[in-house]
Amino acid sequence: MKKFYILSIVFLLFTTFSFAQITVSPLSVEKDVRAGEEFIATINVIGGNTTQNVNIELYQMTQDLSGNFDYVKATSDNFLYSHWIEFPNSITVSPRSTTPIEVGVNIPSNAPFGTYNFILMITPEVETSGTIGIIIRYAIRITVHVQGTVITKVEVEDLKVVPDEEGKPVIQATIANGSSYDLVVSTEAILRDKSGRMIERLPLKSPYMEKNNITAQRILKGNKVVFSGKPAYLLAPGEYKVNLFVNYSNRQKVFTYDINVPEEGFNFTPPIELALILDNTEFSYELYAGAVKTFVINLQNMSNQNVTVQVGGEEFVSLPKDRSLLSWITLRSPSSFGVNAQRTSRVILSINVPKDVENGAYYGKIVLNAYDESGEFLSQKKVNVETIIGEVNYDVELVSSNYEKIEGSGIFSALIKNSGERYIIPKGSLSILDNDGVSIGVYDLFPSSQEWLVPSQETMLIGEVPILEEDGYRYILTIYNNEQRLKVFEGELM
Template sequence: MKKFYILSIVFLLFTTFSFTQITVSPLSVEKDVRAGEEFIATINVIGGNTTQNVNIELYLLSQDFDGNFDYVEATPDNFLYSNWIEFPNSITVSPRSTTPVEVGVNIPSNAPFGTYNFILMITPEVETSGTIGIIIRYAIRITVHVQGTVITMVEVEDVKVVPDGEGKPVIEATISNGSSYDLVISAEAILRDKSGMMIERLPLKSSYMEKNNITTQRVLKGNKVVFSGKPTYLLAPGDYKVNLFVNYSNRQRVFTYDINVPEEGFNFTPPTELALILDNTEFSHELYAGAVKTFVINLQNMSNQNVTVQVGGEEFASLPKDRSLLSWITLRSPSSFTVNAQRTSRVILSINVPKEVENGAYYGKIFLNAYDESGKFLSQKKVNVETIIGEVNYDVELVSSNYEKIEGSGIFSALIKNTGERYIIPKGSLSILDSDGVSIGVYSLLPSTQEWLVPSQETMLIGEVPILEENGYRYILTIYNNEQRLKAFEGELM
């Protein structure tokens, strides 16, 4: 008996599974009509290499709280508007030819204003031959907007702050579409302290928006979807205000909520860290000999006490002295200053590139220390600064590698050195080969931190691998800078 896996194709066309499969176009049709009108939508079914019978069924469109769409087979009981649409239940498609399917949509004269979605599920029939196959079916969306007096009803049913899997705060808002029409919605939030001072502004997205990397969400009429966002500066329990901006149909509504965030269940930033929050800890500039570049480090004191901030410079460990840019940096603001509680400030610096300088990348760190009014140290933040002159190259060297059995698992470690001219954030991919040269698996190697590895610096990449009881294994270690492949190394594992 032949087994089949069914794939539903929704608004996306895949044609690489099999040349014997059909393809369908268009995948969606959208019409604005008046009550009493009718129209015909033509769906083209294109044959593969064989003659195929194709079934066509009516489904209705549904949506969950995350914004994801699903399909339910339509019946007269669960879909009152199924008699508005007419189409053939099956067609025969000849090889490599186009068969048009005419879909008639007849809107009753007494049809209520609003949006109506019809899903035509197009599925080819297959013959059984004792093998495994793939059935590709297509969900064709036909959306009808019956025009009339438009009354939009968008409400926010609930706004709250909940912990994510790591205990970090997440703002959640449940937005409902009480309109007769589907609406395309986006949402933003402004987080304020209890006195009304703005802390930050952030977008809220549904899970569907995050998954598909889009900025708006279609919310079906009568449905509700949860929008959420992770604030950067909600750093302590207490009372807050949230202004929620909901955008839809070229309109906007603003909702305001008072929210209490408890300490229990959350993993908040330690109080001492609240004294010094930076908006950016990395600066990279492409300059030229003799250039001058000014940049600003913005900071916030989110604690409940005034603090003194002191600014200084620091070299990267192991960086060659001729690659330091600290002597190029001039502080344009005071090196010591006070930041009042719940207030902001900034540090202004400029880079003055010498007129005689070699091509390459140059580095330095700016540190900021925060102290309370008695002089007690509270927190330190460091800012990485890079200046690139001309063209630079990337390179890496494998210094050593090691395999050990530790507490019931295998551990592979690789000591690498940045021998290029620019910093990298390294990671490794380890393929282990047996004595026959066959790969037994590919394993990730990671550094202990995601910090810059500047030229001449070394770091250890470590990963868990299987326990190997015999000799004769080899490895291929590929080093990456983020997702950029740098170099591969081979060696004996045992």
């Protein structure tokens, strides 16, 4: 077993940075105007700690299929509306003072109705004098809506089901904005079987929406964006129907499609797994001594045969007995019941917390087994249940670490133990240092599964690293619970 030490890391960068930066406000201006009108938009530039020259350039806004926006320098050749806007090409900003930029927008009397976006790229000239300079550019959006007869045109150019990187089905819709105005769009799909019975309802999002955690996407006029969503219950090849609801400008348009999902190219759930599908496999509650909490496990039989479901319980491996909550759980529905093909059911349970319970986290598993009409086992699902009483802490121990050369690559493994009071889903980040203390790289370590690691349980984190031919290397291992950093360890690698 290798020696290891707990290390607190503070990163110090002995380099002088130039923070003589400006700030700009507002970052966007939006106006409703009529053809022939003009207006002045004022953009305020606040100086840093030095006098700075600031350049101002006109860009146009573009958009790709993922919904992301980009900016292209505008010229009279590539941007027909560049002559609508006037502004100084540069200004001088005094330290800690506000300098206004007056932007004149003159709408021609024959301007077509619609949305027009102008981007002013404001860039300070920073003299770093040998230091490392950080230059921040500001893209100020000026959006002009020329009012008139509003004609909105939203079309779905394509709707299909495609496999993701794991072969799981993804519903993908390409939505085009053929309007003269920008539109803010949200979409939702209802998946139905070929007879029209609803299977599930799910939102479709663009990559831009996912990245920014938003529920709607602005689509520039004349542009199109791809929206997608992963259905949980599209579990087999065959014929389906999709109702696509497209919401925009306080309106809604519904598109209906008949689609055929082939078997080739997809990684569908095995047929026996369709007999028992749960809507939730994790329940966590913060309760108090003497509390009673009722919860429901909803399930579906998506197979083409009737099944019998039996309900039981199971302890987490290595969990101390005094941290089990199985004795607190009461089954309020039958422990064995039938579910017809393509039908739903539910299991009702309650947690009865003892009055003399100590603070901490308590765990147990609900186990559901499905059998066919002849009694043959089909499928099993497990539901994790957690109850938290009072305050709990997170902690982790490094039990051992090891480096091996296996089949032309280096493998680093770390055996860790959850020494805290609550479950974690661990992962690791490994920095390898040479004899001079210089990092040669940072590498990810993962467990074999993303299951709960409850208190006192151990798991192995493994990752590929370079082949190291010499001794003297050290490592810095950071353990995370999802994205939360728990603890840092240091040790000798070879």
